[in-house]
Amino acid sequence: MSTKTVLITGTSSGIGLATAVAAARSGWRVIATMRDTAKAGALLAAAEEAGVTVDVRALDVTAPASAESCLAGIDHLDALVNNAGAGHVGTLEQESVEDVRAVMEVNFFGVLHVTKAALPLLRASKGRVLTVTSVGGLIGQPFNEAYCAAKFAVEGFMESLAPVAATAGVSISVVEPGAVASEFVSNVGLADNALEQAGPYAPALSAYLDRTRGAFADAQTPQDVAARMVDLLAAEQPAFRLLTSDAARAFAGTKLKDLDGSTVQALTSAWVA
Incomplete structure (x- = not known):
């Protein structure tokens, strides 16, 4: 087949939207999925502006039947981009185990x-x-306990699956952005009165939020991440891990050479001091 087909999840905004448009511009047939296709307006407008078309379909990653139904309607597929996910800010004492399970359902089981x-x-x-994970899949971050747990799980799962899938001719890669300027940050579910409700954790949460605002002030654009992902889609021998920016590479490098964990603990403790 002359035109290759890619299915991308979570394409209503952010990295997913940008990747769907960039892949279509590179000649891929794009099946762009999202939980609610009524939210496809921004994607369709961006595709029209770029002079490309995308095939929008409904897919709720948290529902196995939805995934099976969506894939059953496809005759040929060359690539899958697992992008759908949701951020979450909170700490264990102040949230329920059900809250944590919900984060795992979207970010881990959905994949x-x-x-x-x-x-x-x-x-x-x-x-x-x-599969889009995060530098939070390598380094645990304050007030991101559930989110990082899910991303750690995805990283471990895909790292373990990769050599098995390779025996059947399927390559597996994880894509690890750092801070990205997208709607993702506004969707973490942090209430307006979160500091008032944080009790003994209020000083730490305040410090963390101040630090995070600074990090996202110089964030990578979704389009920049998308360009790197399209390159990976086209690579003859794709690497297992793609860190999408110099900042992400520097941050991940802290963990990958930190054999006893002390460097990471010193770094992230400063975020809440």
Whole structure:
């Protein structure tokens, strides 16, 4: 087939939207999925402006039946981009285990549902899976306990799956952005009165939020991340790990050479001091 097909999850905004448009501009047939297709307006407008088309379909990554139904309607697939996810800010004492489970459902099990449904098609095409994780999948961050746990889980799962999938001709990669200027930050579910409700954790939360605002003031754009992802889609031998910016590489490097964990603990403790 002359035109390759990629399915991308979470394309209503941010990295997913930018990647869908960039992939279409690079010649891919793009199946752009989202939980609520009524929110496709921004994607369709961006595609029209770029002079490309995308095939918008409904897919709720938290529902296995939705993933199976969506993939069952596809005859051929060369690549899957697991991008759908949701941020979350909170700490264990002040939230329920159900809150944590909800974060895991979107960010971890959602990836598994879609990847499982796609693998038969990807084996047939000798295709590839790109999964957007985060530098938070390598370094645990204050008030991101549930989110980082989910991203750590995705990293471990994909790192373990990669050599097995490779025996069937499917390559696996993880994409690790740092701070990205997108709607993701505004969707973390932090209430307006979060500091008032934080009790003994209020000083630490205040310090963390101040630090985070500074980090996102110089954030990478979704379009920049998307360009790197499209390069990875086209790579003859895609690397397992793609850190999308110099800042992400420097931050991840802290963990990868920190054999006893003390460097990371010193770094992140300063965020809440």
